Amino acid sequence: MRMMAWVAAGLLAAGMVTGASAQERGKGGNPEAGKTVARQCVACHNLDKPDAKPTGPSLLGVWGRPAGTDPNYAAKYGPGIKESGIVWDNEEVLDKYLENPQSVIKGSRMAFRLADPKKRADVIAYLKTLK
Numbered sequence: 001m002r003m004m005a006w007v008a009a010g011l012l013a014a015g016m017v018t019g020a021s022a023q024e025r026g027k028g029g030n031p032e033a034g035k036t037v038a039r040q041c042v043a044c045h046n047l048d049k050p051d052a053k054p055t056g057p058s059l060l061g062v063w064g065r066p067a068g069t070d071p072n073y074a075a076k077y078g079p080g081i082k083e084s085g086i087v088w089d090n091e092e093v094l095d096k097y098l099e100n101p102q103s104v105i106k107g108s109r110m111a112f113r114l115a116d117p118k119k120r121a122d123v124i125a126y127l128k129t130l131k
Contacts, residue, residue, distance in 0.1 A: 028121060028125075029118070029120075029121030029122040029123070029124050029125030029126070030121075030122050030125060031122070031125040031126040031128070031129050032126075033119075033122040033126075034119075034121075034122035034123040034124070034125050034126025034127070035126045036122075037114075037119045037122055037123050037126070038059075038123055038126050038127075040112070040114075041059060041112075041123075042054075043055075044056035044110075044112070045057065045058065045059045046058040046059065046060065047059050047060060047130060048060060048130075050072065051072055052072070056073070056109075056110065057070035057072070057073035057076075057077070058070050058072060058073065059127060059130055060130050060131070061130060061131055062088050062127055062130065063088055063089060063127050063128045063130070064087065064088065064089045065087070065088055066086070066087045066088075067081050067082075067084050067085075067086040067087065067088060067105070068081040068082035068083075068084065078107050078108070078109055079107065080105045080106050080107030080108055081105050081107075081108060081109075084104075084105050086104070086105070088127075091124055094124050094127070095117070095120050095121070095124060097110075098113075098114045098120045098123060098124070099113060099114060099115065099117075099120060100113055101113070
């Protein structure tokens with residue numbers, strides 16, 4: 001029993017287990033609310049035209065796409081994202097990236113951070129709808 005308590009304490013300290021709800025961890029967001037939050041994204045990203053060339057890569061079809069592979073943005077990606085091996089099909093990874101891109105991909109050019117966990121969950125739910 002004492003061993004289980006030590007393991008639980010260690011996991012909590014490492015941030016692997018939290019009291020956060022599923023929505024706070026990026027699951028179960030509201031895509032309609034995410035659409036509203038994503039208005040901030042259009043300063044750099046396109047949300048509806050796959051061949052547009054904004055400051056950042058298009059987010060149309062981003063869910064399930066390997067990081068660093070938007071063909072209309074290919075020449076602008078930094079090596080960190082191209083070599084990351086990330087596929088944007090994992091809510092936890094995308095949640096962490098939206099919270100602090102540099103913590104997930106060193107050298108990421110994305111400077112924007114979305115601190116609110118509910119808003120991140122909503123944006124992730126919305127990104128899943130962009131086909």
